[in-house]
């Protein structure tokens with residue numbers, strides 16, 4: 063009977079039933095089997111109101127949507143071009159840097175491809191890059207920056223890990239620090255590839271232009287303080303994550319609506335509503351997965367799975383390899399938020415039994431998910447890019463292949479070298 | 491009928507926007523108060539946390555209007571139209587059932603909180619803060635059920651009126 | 662099923678598990694205790710909700726969790742009530758039953774009160790008078806009305822944060838003063854950020870193991886008695902362990918350069934006056950049993966007088 067229910071739920075999930083309903087149903091079925099009153103669903107859902115870090119999620123999401131709707135993407139491209147454009151492969155590196163920064167702030171929800179891609183693909187074409195390269199670059203960059211603060215997936219991972227009573231505390235600020243080097247590794251690897259690709263191009267003739275740089279800086283005067291205040295504030299320990307989110311939302315709202323007036327008062331409610339729909343979708347999944355996690359803890363599921371795995375895998379090396387393969391498939395099928403709330407409660411206790419540091423696990427998990435965003439055949443960003451640039455998905459499969467292998471190499475480095483994630487924390 | 495629906499949608503949007511705006515203002519005021527006067531206001535943080543739940547569930551309710559919940563979109567992308575219509579009927583009916591079950595049990599839960607007269611921060615009755623759970627799930631259940639019926643009659647709109655431009659939200 | 666915020670692997674949890682195992686053996690499996698440590702079932706309030714719907718049967722909770730249910734639970738948790746552990750132990754036999762009865766009235770069977778040690782004021786600079794606290798950024802736990810009112814009476818606007826945010830906030834300077842028991846200051850690493858302890862016990866920390874009366878009464882009278890006796894033993898052992906842990910924590914902190922600031926008699930008296938004011942304010946809010954508390958204080962005066970006369 064239980065097997066039948068599991069199978070039915072799996073089918074429903076694959077058929078496109080809302081994931082929250084599938085997760086909720088599995089939790090309710092489990093509780094029902096164990097004679098637990100189903101009011102427990104309400105108790106667990108209400109726990110969303112007991113987690114202070116979650117305040118950051120609506121606030122950061124709203125700020126990201128506002129930035130995406132304003133002309134901030136244009137200014138971001140202009141300023142990075144003025145400052146980095148003179149380097150070999152400069153424009154491509156501009157694209158990567160801009161996308162990474164933008165994704166960190168907007169949470170890799172596809173906004174980057176939609177908002178920045180439209181600017182970058184034509185600019186890259188004009189500079190003489192092949193179309194295949196441009197498409198691959200932009201599609202790949204849509205998830206670059208996931209590992210940089212204040213990205214929502216990092217925050218969400220911290221929230222889940224904190225629910226799980228680990229011996230090692232997992233601070234969100236620690237995750238932010240741990241993500242820096244692995245994130246930079248990915249950024250540098252792709253930059254290197256781009257510079258190498260551009261070797262055949264005619265020299266862009268784009269020397270560093272002090273005047274343009276200054277003009278671009280002035281143009282972005284209102285946005286420039288933002289990363290410094292937010293990242294400086296969090297990394298420097300001036301304020302907590304939820305406070306940084308409040309400041310960001312407040313500041314971006316004032317700048318885009320009152321000062322720059324790029325979003326009118328009539329459009330503002332629409333942007334607010336759209337951003338809160340995404341928040342609703344994420345929090346709903348989180349809420350019901352608190353219930354399913356609670357059921358799993360109640361029933362001792364992670365211990366049972368660990369028992370099975372341990373019979374077959376004795377060493378950390380093999381475990382990590384299998385984990386990578388599993389996460390790649392998972393990242394292709396699931397969006398990052400669902401993947402975190404569904405899988406982390408199961409994977410984390412098991413991984414810790416194999417001696418993997420919970421912060422390292424968070425970073426390697428997200429790095430894998432980042433890859434999953436454009437893993438053929440069903441990575442989400444492939445479809446977004448196909449839709450946005452009006453190209454067949456097959457074209458994008460081919461375009462992203464070199465990028466995929468470069469980032470796969472990075473993911474393996476991140477996975478097998480915990481020090482890269484932990485050294486800035488002084489724990490490597 | 492469509493008039494009523496439009497008013498309802500406006501109302502939901504209004505509540506959502508109001509919640510978000512007050513969150514931003516409250517959080518900002520709290521930080522200012524802390525920076526200027528040392529201590530923050532004691533009721534702000536717990537209130538903000540409850541507002542996260544409210545904004546989340548209200549946002550989820552609005553997302554249900556346009557079927558923008560996170561889902562694995564594999565089969566409907568590949569399946570032929572007739573089959574995907576059948577799939578829609580089933581998955582939407584399933585979602586409706588789940589929501590109604592949660593709404594039902596959380597109503598019992600909230601009633602119990604009320605009977606026991608539990609208090610939250612600032613002596614507020616806790617049941618008021620929890621009431622969003624049965625209300626939002628109840629309405630979501632209703633909405634999913636209607637959509638399932640529409641799918642059965644072949645009237646489920648493919649491109650919903652106010653589909654957002656943010657592709658991420660629809661996954 | 663019993664939940665707790667106490668992390669797994671602590672001596673407290675080990676005692677509980679040992680007691681649970683013995684109870685299971687002695688009742689031949691009729692009574693099985695399963696523990697969920699480390700807050701996996703959520704906050705104290707969330708545990709109480711789960712007890713109500715029957716998912717959990719019990720919880721090891723702080724007395725503050727019952728502030729809106731049974732004010733009597735706060736009897737021992739008011740500022741500057743006890744000046745030493747001996748004072749607390751001297752009154753427990755007489756006053757514990759009041760707490761048990763008040764809880765039973767609300768449908769909770771108390772299996773034991775656990776002694777958690779005194780909370781002391783810790784700060785990044787020496788504090789002797791309440792006036793000095795005004796220049797500090799003081800943390801109080803969320804929902805802790807007693808501490809909050811006490812500090813407010815002292816003219817301090819405390820910063821309210823959940824426990825999970827405290828370490829980071831100490832790092833960032835958002836807060837620089839708090840009240841905590843010494844073992845927790847060590848376990849949570851707070852002592853690495855705060856190097857002064859005002860050496861005057863502020864409040865005694867009490868935890869409570871409660872089970873739902875409905876499920877407890879399902880056991881046979883024999884089993885009930887057995888569980889109660891075995892748990893009482895466990896709590897006695899834990900009180901002993903806690904006492905040694907306290908002493909060790911103090912030593913460890915001193916070895917790590919934490920300074921214990923002693924107070925003059927005037928300073929102590931000034932702190933107590935402040936506490937009186939807070940208690941008056943709290944009496945209006947109905948958060949503690951006023952009459953019973955007066956009775957407790959009378960008893961304590963008698964004990965002190967006796968001790969003074971026997972010392973002469």
Ligand code: NA
Nearest residue numbers: 351352355407
């Ligand atoms: Na969880």
Ligand code: NA
Nearest residue numbers: 393396397435
């Ligand atoms: Na994905």
